[in-house]
Amino acid sequence: MALLELRGVSKRFGGLQALHKVDLTVEEGTIASLIGPNGAGKTTLFHVLTGIYRPDSGDVRFGGRTTVGLKPEEITKLGISRTFQNIRLFSHMTVLDNVLVGMHCRLPSRLGGILLASERHRVQEASAVRRAIELIELTGLSGREYEWAQHLSYGDQRRLEIARALAAEPKLLLLDEPTAGMNLTEARQLMGLFMRLLETHVRAILLIEHNMRVVMGVSHRVHVLDYGEKIAEGVPEEVRRNPRVIEAYLGRSDWAEDVKR
């Protein structure tokens, strides 16, 4: 069954057609990748999915209901959460607090309970902290709970982004270049984590990635965007051999090399 379904989604910024009639489906229990040259519209698509941009036309259906017109926080509550390509952590907060912020919409505490420091509120806070620490361990940041997010290394900041996104208990996890700036060993570790997440924490993952090893290694399905249009889709092997994909990258020989490899 399709968890996420995009039909003819378009988005225009002035003279730039960032997305043009994009159709895309993410099935339950799968990892899908979104690839394409820089400026192809991948991150714009994420912004549309998370409600930061509203599409000019087309429909986005998540778990059978449309999300067009919903506010970002409503979409998060429905079960989509994301990481950012240019890391957007809460830099003057601790690692633990960053993850706790991710839980915001799952914490039932109400104002009265908070002000009176009710038993129920304190129990909920304590269990939230426990869950947050579990996620911090899962993403390999154990022992860093009380460090400031801005003091983490680049790779650890990416991991914290994932922990924070998971804290919102998403059904669909959107990862925007999660392995950027990581070496091969670190990227492999992360790939293993994605596979495990699919079994334990989320129902599907959609990731934007430039590292073709990662894309080919973890994806059940690959979607290719170029100039805002979807030009190919299929299992990794098909996409790798697709002449349109290779053509899209011609003139960008590095990319062509990447895809062929």
Add this chain to the structure above:
Amino acid sequence: MRSKLVVVGLAAYIAASSVLAFFLPRSVLVFLLFQASLLLIYCAPATSTAKSVLSAVVLVIALPVVGWVNGYYLEVAIQIGIFVALAVGLNIVVGFVGLLNLGFVAFYAIGAYLWAIFGSPQANQFLPGDFFPLSSRWFFPFLLLSVAVGALTGALVGLPVLRLRGDYLAIVTLGFAEVVRALVNNLDKPINLTNGPRGIAPIQKPPLFFEPALRAFGLEIDAATLYPLYFYFLVLAFALAVIVVTRRLEGSKIGRAWKAIRDDEIAAAAMGIPVVRMKVFAFAVGASFAAAAGVIFAAKQVFINPESFTFMESIGVLAMVILGGMGSLPGAIFGATVVTILNLQLLKGLSLWLNALRQSGAVLTLPFFGSFPLSDLPVQFEPAKYERMVFGLILIVMMIFRPQGIFAPRRR
């Protein structure tokens, strides 16, 4: 063992400074030493129970006793309490959520005028009958009402204004405060709501509901001595309530959401935080603290006029927050205390001291420069008038050496 020594040392310091302050009620220096005991307690390496007990001893026993001897000290403490509430409220908006609010004093004015109008004969000017001033029994209901009114005006101003960011928000809040001040200044005609620049007096004080109990204990204290103590404890309780509420909010999902919005609004929205609602809520909480502080201020002053609610007041409270450290609750408390002491005690004390020198006819002899008779010191040289200059200097020095504030927010 070591922490026991620390506690004993602190207790000795408190005892010594209290005794000194009791027997030397005129010395500003001694009172400063006494006030420093709170700071020492806060910074000392002791258990939190020991710290709370010691602070309670200072605030509930030592300070009132010392204040009994010199009423001026109580006045200073009351002012500090009011400014602590204001600074903590503004710290929520500026420090936690990162919204620069230059018109915070508007909410303070709204609270003050709320009680001033109905707690004085003023309301008879525009309401039929002769029901006003309301009896002092109404003070506490009005204190609660002011929290609601403050929150409501905060939210009403916040809703349209919070779409703006950064500098624009600062300008609009500044404008709002000026509008409130202009209204208060000019609403003496056609209907006399606020009595304009002449101000309102006399304003009812809070009720002496505990007087029968005191009498039962055989204590006959006249109202003139009782009221300063009463206000002191009232303000102490109010400031404590404000601090507790802020601490609980800060440690909850609401406080985390506020700080997340400050650090990255888009990421906060993507993490499921209703950004606008949280900002409006922060505005409302800050405003409700300020309005309640206003009610107490009006009751304490007996007379208020628009002069007390100028732009410089907003800036003063902002300076307290910045000095203490934006986003830090201890910082806001510390900033409010230090700035108030500086204004009310240090600079005034310095002026008095210089005056005394001038009159003593002493001669200052400097090597190489010759001698100056101190009576030649120009009369304009009076530190109490340089309050703003001193402020400015302190803030500049802060920005250079410790831009995050004295008690910058800590990681647990």
